[in-house]
Amino acid sequence: MTAASLTGADSKTSVPLKRRLKRAERARQFKALALVVPLLLFLLFTFAGPIAGMLWHAVDDREVRQVLPQTIAALAGWDGKDLPDEKTYAALASDIQAARAAGTIAIAAKRLNYALNGFRTILIGTARNLKTVPEAGTARETLGKINPAWRERATWTTIKDAGGPVTSFYLLGALDLVRNADGAIVAAPPDQAIYREVFARTFLISLGVTALCLILGFPVAYLLAALPPGKSNLLMIFVLLPFWTSLLVRTCAWIVLLQSNGVVNDSLHWLGIIDEPLRLIYNRFGVCVAMTHVLLPFMILPLYSSMKAISPAYMRAAASLGAPPLTAFLRIYLPQTLPGVGAGSLLVFILALGYYITPALVGGAADQMISYFIALYTTETANWGLASALGAVLLLATILLALVYGKLVQGQQVTGGMKN
Amino acid sequence: MSDAPSLRTPSQRIAWTATMVISALVFVFLIAPILAIMPLSFSSGSYLTYPLPGLSLRWYDEFITSPRWMNSLKNSMIIGVASTLLSMALGTLAALGLAQWKSRFKPLVLAFVLSPVVVPGVITAVGLYFFFAPIGLTGSYLGLILAHTALATPFVVITVGATLQSFDTNLARAAASLGASPLQAFRRVILPLILPGLASGALFAFATSFDEVVIVLFMAGPEQRTLPREMFSGIRENISPTITAAAVILTTVSVILLATLEGLRRRNERLKGGG
Numbered sequence: 001m002t003a004a005s006l007t008g009a010d011s012k013t014s015v016p017l018k019r020r021l022k023r024a025e026r027a028r029q030f031k032a033l034a035l036v037v038p039l040l041l042f043l044l045f046t047f048a049g050p051i052a053g054m055l056w057h058a059v060d061d062r063e064v065r066q067v068l069p070q071t072i073a074a075l076a077g078w079d080g081k082d083l084p085d086e087k088t089y090a091a092l093a094s095d096i097q098a099a100r101a102a103g104t105i106a107i108a109a110k111r112l113n114y115a116l117n118g119f120r121t122i123l124i125g126t127a128r129n130l131k132t133v134p135e136a137g138t139a140r141e142t143l144g145k146i147n148p149a150w151r152e153r154a155t156w157t158t159i160k161d162a163g164g165p166v167t168s169f170y171l172l173g174a175l176d177l178v179r180n181a182d183g184a185i186v187a188a189p190p191d192q193a194i195y196r197e198v199f200a201r202t203f204l205i206s207l208g209v210t211a212l213c214l215i216l217g218f219p220v221a222y223l224l225a226a227l228p229p230g231k232s233n234l235l236m237i238f239v240l241l242p243f244w245t246s247l248l249v250r251t252c253a254w255i256v257l258l259q260s261n262g263v264v265n266d267s268l269h270w271l272g273i274i275d276e277p278l279r280l281i282y283n284r285f286g287v288c289v290a291m292t293h294v295l296l297p298f299m300i301l302p303l304y305s306s307m308k309a310i311s312p313a314y315m316r317a318a319a320s321l322g323a324p325p326l327t328a329f330l331r332i333y334l335p336q337t338l339p340g341v342g343a344g345s346l347l348v349f350i351l352a353l354g355y356y357i358t359p360a361l362v363g364g365a366a367d368q369m370i371s372y373f374i375a376l377y378t379t380e381t382a383n384w385g386l387a388s389a390l391g392a393v394l395l396l397a398t399i400l401l402a403l404v405y406g407k408l409v410q411g412q413q414v415t416g417g418m419k420n
Numbered sequence: 421m422s423d424a425p426s427l428r429t430p431s432q433r434i435a436w437t438a439t440m441v442i443s444a445l446v447f448v449f450l451i452a453p454i455l456a457i458m459p460l461s462f463s464s465g466s467y468l469t470y471p472l473p474g475l476s477l478r479w480y481d482e483f484i485t486s487p488r489w490m491n492s493l494k495n496s497m498i499i500g501v502a503s504t505l506l507s508m509a510l511g512t513l514a515a516l517g518l519a520q521w522k523s524r525f526k527p528l529v530l531a532f533v534l535s536p537v538v539v540p541g542v543i544t545a546v547g548l549y550f551f552f553a554p555i556g557l558t559g560s561y562l563g564l565i566l567a568h569t570a571l572a573t574p575f576v577v578i579t580v581g582a583t584l585q586s587f588d589t590n591l592a593r594a595a596a597s598l599g600a601s602p603l604q605a606f607r608r609v610i611l612p613l614i615l616p617g618l619a620s621g622a623l624f625a626f627a628t629s630f631d632e633v634v635i636v637l638f639m640a641g642p643e644q645r646t647l648p649r650e651m652f653s654g655i656r657e658n659i660s661p662t663i664t665a666a667a668v669i670l671t672t673v674s675v676i677l678l679a680t681l682e683g684l685r686r687r688n689e690r691l692k693g694g695g
Contacts, residue, residue, distance in 0.1 A: 028520065029520075029521060029522065029523070031517075031520075032516075032517045032518075032519075032520035032521035033517060033521055033523075034517070035513045035514060035516050035517025035518075035520075036513070036514045036517040036518055036521065036529065036533075038510055038513060038514070039510040039511065039513065039514040039533060039573060039577075040514075040529070040532070040533075042510055042569070042570070042573075043532065043533065043536070043570060043573075045566075046548070046566045046567060046569065046570040047535070047536050047539075047544065047547075047570045048532070049547075049551060050544070050547030050548045050550065050551035050552070051539070051543065051544070051547040052547075053547055053550050053551045054543065054546055054547040054550055057550060216442075216446045216449070217446075219438075219439045219442040219443050219446070220442075220443045220446050220447070222439055223439050223440060223443040235443075235447070238447040238450050238451050239450065240678055240682075241450075241451065241454065241674075241675070241678065242450045242451065242454060244627065244674040244675075244677060244678045245454055245670075245671050245674050246630075246631045246648060246651075246667070246670045246671070246674065247631060247633070247648075248631075248633060248648045248651040248652060248655065248667075248670070249454065249457070249651075249667040249670050249671055250453060250454065251655065252457065252651065252655050252659065252663060252664070252667055253453035253454055253456060253457040253667070254453055255655065255659060256453075256456065256457055256460065256468050256659065256664070257452075257453055257456055259468075261467075261469055262468070262469075263456055263469075263470055266469060266470065293449065293450065293453065296446075296449075296450060297450075325429060325431060325432050325435070326431070350538060353540065354539075354540020354541060354542060354543070355540075356540075356541060356542050356634055357633055357634065357652070361652070361655050361656065371540060371541075371542040374542050374543070374546055375542055375545075375546075375637075375638075378546045378549060378638070379549075379638065384550065387546060388546070388550075391542070391543045391546055391547075394540060394542075394543060395539065395540075395543050398538060398539060398540060398543075402535075402538045406531065
C-alpha cells in the first residue's frame with residue numbers, strides 16, 4: 001500500500017497506480033473471502049450436505065432394483081396393459097431365489113409394502129414356497145399357484161413403479177397422492193391419506209399460536225417502547241428470562257401447572273369454580289398455551305424494536321392537526337408498526353411450523369405436528385423415503401416463508417432475536 | 421408507572437391503563453410457570469403439588485448423587501464448551517471476512533451462513549442422522565459437537581458482526597500507520613474493542629448447545645445424553661421432583677448467562693456513550 005502510494009505520488013503515470021490499487025483491493029477481497037471459507041466448508045459438511053442427503057432420500061428408490069435386478073430389467077419393456085410375459089415371471093423366480101439366498105428379500109418386501117399393503121406377505125410367502133427354480137415355461141403357472149396375486153396386473157405395476165432409480169412415490173405420498181395402475185396421479189385411499197390433515201393441523205396450530213402471540217405481544221411491546229428506558233429495561237427481564245430459560249424447563253413447568261392435580265386445577269377447585277379437574281394438558285389447549293409461552297418473546301422483541309423506532313413527534317403532529325387519539329393510533333402509529341408485526345408474525349410462524357419438542361411432550365395423539373411424523377418415520381419405522389419427503393415439504397414451506405421474512409427485514413438490523 | 425407518553429384525555433388514560441393491565445397479565449403468564457416450578461424442587465414430598473409438605477434438599481441430593489444426571493450434566497458441559505470454542509473460531513473469522521468482503525453474492529452467503537437457525541430442528545437432525553450414521557459419527561461426542569457448532573455459529577456471526585459494524589476501521593488504519601503488523605493490530609487494537617461482542621457470541625453459542633435437544637434425540641447414544649435429553653425422557657416417563665431440581669439448575673445457568681450478557685451490553689453502551 002505504502003509503496004503503491006509513493007510511486008503514485010512521484011510519477012505521472014496514473015494508470016499503473018489505478019491498476020495497482022485495483023490489484024491491492026482484489027487481494028484484500030480475496031483475503032476477506034478466505035476468512036469466510038472455513039465456515040462455508042464446515043457448514044457444507046455439517047448442514048448443507050446432510051440436508052441435500054435428506055432431499056436425495058426423498059426420491060432415491062434403488063432397493064427393489066438391487067434385490068430384483070432381472071425382474072426390473074424384464075419389466076422395462078412391459079407396456080403395463082396385460083400381464084407380463086413368461087420371461088418376466090422366470091426372471092422374478094430367479095431373482096427371488098437369489099435374494100432368499102442372500103437374505104435381502106425383506107428389503108424389497110418392505111419397500112413394496114409401502115406401495116401396496118400386503119406385498120410383504122406376497123413376496124416373503126412366495127420366497128418361502130418357491131423351493132426350486134421352475135422348469136422352463138412354467139414360471140407363470142408356478143408363481144400363480146403359490147400366490148394368486150401374481151395373476152394380477154397391479155402386483156406387477158407396483159414392482160415396475162418401484163424399479164427406481166428415482167421415484168416420485170414418497171413425495172406424492174407426502175401429499176396424499178398415489179399413482180394408480182395406469183400411472184395417473186390420483187388421491188390416495190382414505191385410510192392412507194393422513195398427511196394433508198397433518199399439514200393442515202400443523203398450519204392451523206402455527207397460525208393460532210402466531211395470532212395469540214400477536215394479541216398478547218402487541219400491548220407488551222407498546223408498553224415497553226413507550227416507557228422510559230430505565231423502566232422498560234427492568235420490565236424487559238420478564239421477556240428475556242423466559243427467552244433464555246431452557247425450552248424443556250418451560251415445557252416441564254406447564255405440565256406441572258396444568259396437569260389434573262396441578263397448580264391450576266387445584267386453585268380452581270379450591271376457589272370452588274370447578275368440581276372435577278379440567279383436562280388442560282395432553283390436548284390442543286396445552287399445546288397452544290405452551291407453544292405461545294415459548295414463542296411469545298420472538299414476537300415481542302421485533303415488535304419492540306419497530307415501535308422503538310417510531311418517533312413520538314408523529315403522534316404529536318397528528319394530535320396537533322386535530323386527530324382524535326384513536327384515529328391517530330390507527331392511521332399514524334399502527335401502519336408504522338406493520339413491518340414489526342410482519343417480521344414477528346413470520347418469525348413465530350416459521351418457528352412454530354417446525355416445532356417438535358413441545359407438542360411431543362404436551363400434546364395428545366391428535367395434536368402431533370409434521371415434525372413428529374418425520375421423527376417417527378426416521379427412528380421408529382425406518383421409512384426414510386417418506387420421512388425425507390415430509391421433511392422436503394416442510395423445508396420448502398420454511399424456505400418460502402424465510403424468503404418473505406428476509407424481504408421484510410431487509411435493511412433493518414436484526415441482531416439476536418432467534419434462538420431455537 | 422404514571423409517566424405515560426402524554427395523557428390528556430380520559431380515553432387515553434383508559435387505553436394506557438388497559439395496556440398496563442394486559443401487559444401485567446402477560447408478564448405473569450411469561451414468568452409464573454418458571455417461578456412456580458422452583459419451590460417444588462425444594463419439596464420434601466414426592467408429589468408436585470402445593471402446598472409443600474415441607475422443605476428439603478433431597479431432590480438436589482438425588483440429582484447430585486445420580487450417575488445418570490451427573491453424567492448428563494458433564495456431557496452438556498463438554499459438548500457445550502467444545503462447540504462454543506469451535507463456533508467462536510469459525511464464526512469470528514467469518515464475521516471478520518464478511519465485514520470486509522464486498523460482493524453482490526454477500527447476501528446469499530450470509531443467508532446460507534444463517535440458515536441453520538431457520539431450518540426446523542427436525543430436518544437438520546434427520547439429515548445429520550442419515551449423513552453421520554454411515555461414517556460412524558452418530559452416538560459420538562464428535563458428531564454432537566459438530567452438529568451443535570453448526571447451530572451455534574450463526575449466533576456468533578450475528579453478534580460479532582454487529583460489533584464489527586460499530587467498529588471504527590480508522591483505528592485499525594491508525595495502528596497500521598503507526599507500524600503495527602496486521603496481526604499486531606488485530607491483537608492489540610481490534611481484539612480488545614470487539615471482545616464484548618465475542619463474549620456475547622460465546623454466550624449465545626453455549627446457550628444454544630446447552631439447550632438443544634432435537635439433534636441430541638436423534639444422534640446421541642446412551643453415553644452422550646445431555647441434560648435436556650435426560651429431562652426429555654424424564655418428562656415423558658413421569659415427572660419426578662428430581663426433574664424440577666434439574667430445571668432449577670438449568671434456569672440458574674440461564675440467569676447467569678443472561679446477567680452476563682446484560683452486563684456486557686451495559687458496558688458497551690457506557691463505552692459508546694462515553695466516546
